[in-house]
Amino acid sequence: MWTTITQITPYAIIFTIPLLITALGGLFSERSGVVNIGLEGLMIIGAFSGAFVIFKVNEMWPDNPYVLWLGILGALVAGALFSLLHAFASINLSADQVISGTAINMIAGALTIFLARNMTGSGNIELTGFQPYNVPYLSDIPVIGPLLFTKTYDTTWLILLVLAVSAYILYLTPFGLRLRACGEHPHAAEAAGVNVQRMRYIAVIISGAFAGLGGAIITLTYAGQFTGSVSGLGFLALAALIFGQWRPLGILGATLFFGIASTVANVSQVIPELAVIPPVILKVFPYVVTLIALIVFSKTSRAPKAVGEPYDSGKR
Amino acid sequence: MNRIVVSLVAVLFGLLAGAVLMAVTGHNPITGYSYLFEGGLKNPERIGNTMATATPLVFSGLAVAFAFRTGLFNIGVAGQLLFGGFCASAVGLNWALPKPLLLIVMLIVGFLGGALWAIVPGLLKARFNVHEVVSSIMMNWVAYWTVYYAVPAYLKAQYSETESAQLPEAASLKVPFLTEMFDGSFINLGLFVAVIIVLVVGFIINRTTFGYELKAVGHNRSAAEYAGIAVNRSIVFSMAISGGLAGLGGVALYAGNASNIQIGVLPSQGFDGIAVALLGANTPIGVFLSAMFFGLLYSGRGFMNAMTEIPPEIADSIIAIIIYFAATSILIERLIRWFIRRRRANTKASTSQEGKVGM
Numbered sequence: 279m280w281t282t283i284t285q286i287t288p289y290a291i292i293f294t295i296p297l298l299i300t301a302l303g304g305l306f307s308e309r310s311g312v313v314n315i316g317l318e319g320l321m322i323i324g325a326f327s328g329a330f331v332i333f334k335v336n337e338m339w340p341d342n343p344y345v346l347w348l349g350i351l352g353a354l355v356a357g358a359l360f361s362l363l364h365a366f367a368s369i370n371l372s373a374d375q376v377i378s379g380t381a382i383n384m385i386a387g388a389l390t391i392f393l394a395r396n397m398t399g400s401g402n403i404e405l406t407g408f409q410p411y412n413v414p415y416l417s418d419i420p421v422i423g424p425l426l427f428t429k430t431y432d433t434t435w436l437i438l439l440v441l442a443v444s445a446y447i448l449y450l451t452p453f454g455l456r457l458r459a460c461g462e463h464p465h466a467a468e469a470a471g472v473n474v475q476r477m478r479y480i481a482v483i484i485s486g487a488f489a490g491l492g493g494a495i496i497t498l499t500y501a502g503q504f505t506g507s508v509s510g511l512g513f514l515a516l517a518a519l520i521f522g523q524w525r526p527l528g529i530l531g532a533t534l535f536f537g538i539a540s541t542v543a544n545v546s547q548v549i550p551e552l553a554v555i556p557p558v559i560l561k562v563f564p565y566v567v568t569l570i571a572l573i574v575f576s577k578t579s580r581a582p583k584a585v586g587e588p589y590d591s592g593k594r
Numbered sequence: 595m596n597r598i599v600v601s602l603v604a605v606l607f608g609l610l611a612g613a614v615l616m617a618v619t620g621h622n623p624i625t626g627y628s629y630l631f632e633g634g635l636k637n638p639e640r641i642g643n644t645m646a647t648a649t650p651l652v653f654s655g656l657a658v659a660f661a662f663r664t665g666l667f668n669i670g671v672a673g674q675l676l677f678g679g680f681c682a683s684a685v686g687l688n689w690a691l692p693k694p695l696l697l698i699v700m701l702i703v704g705f706l707g708g709a710l711w712a713i714v715p716g717l718l719k720a721r722f723n724v725h726e727v728v729s730s731i732m733m734n735w736v737a738y739w740t741v742y743y744a745v746p747a748y749l750k751a752q753y754s755e756t757e758s759a760q761l762p763e764a765a766s767l768k769v770p771f772l773t774e775m776f777d778g779s780f781i782n783l784g785l786f787v788a789v790i791i792v793l794v795v796g797f798i799i800n801r802t803t804f805g806y807e808l809k810a811v812g813h814n815r816s817a818a819e820y821a822g823i824a825v826n827r828s829i830v831f832s833m834a835i836s837g838g839l840a841g842l843g844g845v846a847l848y849a850g851n852a853s854n855i856q857i858g859v860l861p862s863q864g865f866d867g868i869a870v871a872l873l874g875a876n877t878p879i880g881v882f883l884s885a886m887f888f889g890l891l892y893s894g895r896g897f898m899n900a901m902t903e904i905p906p907e908i909a910d911s912i913i914a915i916i917i918y919f920a921a922t923s924i925l926i927e928r929l930i931r932w933f934i935r936r937r938r939a940n941t942k943a944s945t946s947q948e949g950k951v952g953m
Contacts, residue, residue, distance in 0.1 A: 315727065363918065366922075367918070367921060367922045371922045371924045371925055372924065373921050373922045373923075373924065374921065376667050376669075376727055377667075377868070377872060377917075377921040378918070378921045378922070380669070380865075380868050380917070380921075381914060381917045381918040381921045382918075383865075384865065384869065384910070384913065384914035384917055385911070385914040385915060385917075385918060387910070387914070388907050388910030388911040388913070388914045389615075389907075389911050389914070391905070391907045391910075392615065392619075392905050392907035392908055392910075392911050393619070395905035395907060396619045396620075396905060401905070401907075510731075510734075510735060513731045516728060516731075517728055517731070517732065520728060556743070557743060558739055558740060558742070558743040558744075561739040561742070561743075562735075562736050562739050562740065565732040565733075565735045565736050565739075566732075566736065568728075568732050569714075569718070569729055569732050569733075572718065572722070572724040572728065572729060573718065573722050573724060576722035576723055576724050577722075
């Protein structure tokens with residue numbers, strides 16, 4: 279049993295990380311009052327841009343050791359730029375945020391494959407991503423060594439750092455307080471001198487950058503290629519946001535749950551203890567649990583009060 | 595502002611953006627578009643294929659539009675369509691009935707399957723105020739995995755693990771006279787069902803008390819409740835009917851255009867339904883017309899891809915961009931107003947100039 283757990287855990291963490299960073303992006307956006315259902319599309323943009331940058335840089339300077347990080351940076355920037363479409367529609371034009379996000383998803387899905395086909399013909403971009411490694415010394419610690427410090431990626435530690443920094447910014451800085459105020463009571467925030475529109479722009483751009491990062495991490499860790507889809511992980515990140523009740527640690531727990539559940543479902547057939555359970559139950563499990571969680575939390579939901587509402591300064 | 599104008603301008607912008615995309619990636623937009631439209635309209639077979647491609651989109655568009663009218667965003671059409679199609683296929687493969695009867699039973703079962711899938715988010719919304727977007731996305735994935743395992747287990751094809759068995763002739767919406775009329779196209783009875791349903795939905799929304807109540811809930815939930823409308827019941831009914839329409843789309847897709855179910859894909863028609871509804875301004879006729887237009891893009895893209903180097907995803911890109919412009923209709927409205935004002939200012943300026951000359 280212990281060997282099984284130590285075998286599964288590294289994969290569960292690898293799967294959790296892109297979800298975590300995307301959900302964290304969603305946290306910024308929703309806390310400022312903008313629903314970003316376009317996370318899925320922004321992840322695809324990130325996955326593509328990362329692969330695109332690496333593909334091009336490899337052509338120009340082969341064997342560049344920093345090429346993967348350039349890809350990550352490209353994904354970050356592309357996600358941020360693309361999210362401006364959503365920010366413009368939902369903040370300046372008071373468009374329905376869910377529809378605008380859906381449009382982002384559709385544009386991203388179609389456009390990236392269109393561009394990838396122009397590059398490679400098949401629409402898939404294959405590349406060599408980050409290599410997993412065991413952290414020296416730390417991986418020898420009993421119990422947590424094999425769980426946390428084996429087969430790990432640099433990106434995992436980067437994202438955990440981002441999580442800590444985000445939590446600090448949201449809860450312990452004036453900027454974070456203002457951002458959260460825009461999502462709870464934008465009129466009060468404005469009365470206190472906060473530029474609600476600018477705040478929301480910043481938050482949506484952060485969500486785009488984070489989602490782009492998440493997409494690139496999928497390409498560069500477990501997927502190893504860009505395929506034109508992130509298989510609904512962006513939507514799962516949205517669910518994790520609700521599941522985690524719009525709090526950083528809650529999100530960490532929720533995404534870890536999804537990571538473990540998905541990994542267990544994926545490997546269940548080769549593990550005797552799990553092979554007795556029909557695979558469909560394991561596959562459906564995270565989604566059903568989310569539905570149940572939605573019901574459980576419905577009474578005590580901590581959703582930002584103004585989330586999804588276009589801000590109209592003159593409205594009372 | 596007239597919704598038709600907004601939709602047309604959105605389409606125009608989408609096509610322009612598509613042209614820019616083609617040009618930027620080194621293709622000739624005029625050649626691209628001429629092959630795209632030729633591919634959808636060149637001969638009877640291609641026209642038939644265009645209309646057939648549009649048929650599931652009519653249903654999924656109606657499904658989204660119907661829920662929209664009650665203020666619900668049904669993003670779970672893909673799952674409802676898949677599950678409805680699955681239920682209908684199960685009936686088609688297992689029941690031996692005369693063709694007309696079997697098709698009617700399949701349509702009913704497809705409707706019920708889709709409705710069942712949509713009732714879950716509907717109930718959660720009505721009873722617990724759970725946002726239907728998240729719950730119906732979850733239901734999409736539940737449908738995906740259920741069908742993924744149920745098809746090989748119960749409806750397995752003889753030689754393939756990834757698709758269901760071929761439906762028998764009696765369970766197919768394809769009929770010889772239509773196939774012959776359109777020179778071997780895969781057009782089928784689904785189109786006629788779609789036309790009937792468009793009329794029925796139009797009637798329900800515009801001419802019945804039930805439709806009025808649904809719209810009232812969509813406009814203002816509190817006001818509707820105050821007026822004595824059973825809001826929660828309306829929400830559940832609206833979702834159920836929306837899902838049922840999606841389920842009919844599943845029958846049209848899997849028993850009409852195709853003759854079996856491929857596993858491992860959420861049907862893209864479900865998400866395209868959002869685009870269709872939005873472009874069609876949530877009216878049944880608008881949905882029908884925009885589904886036909888999208889059907890044209892989808893059915894012509896293969897020919898365009900064969901004749902040029904342009905990847906077929908250009909069609910999807912154009913549709914997605916159209917939707918962004920339709921979603922940001924305020925932008926278009928402002929643009930039109932600005933344009934009208936400028937023209938007025940121009941005419942005024944020129945008349946005043948003429949006046950000066952006269953002096």
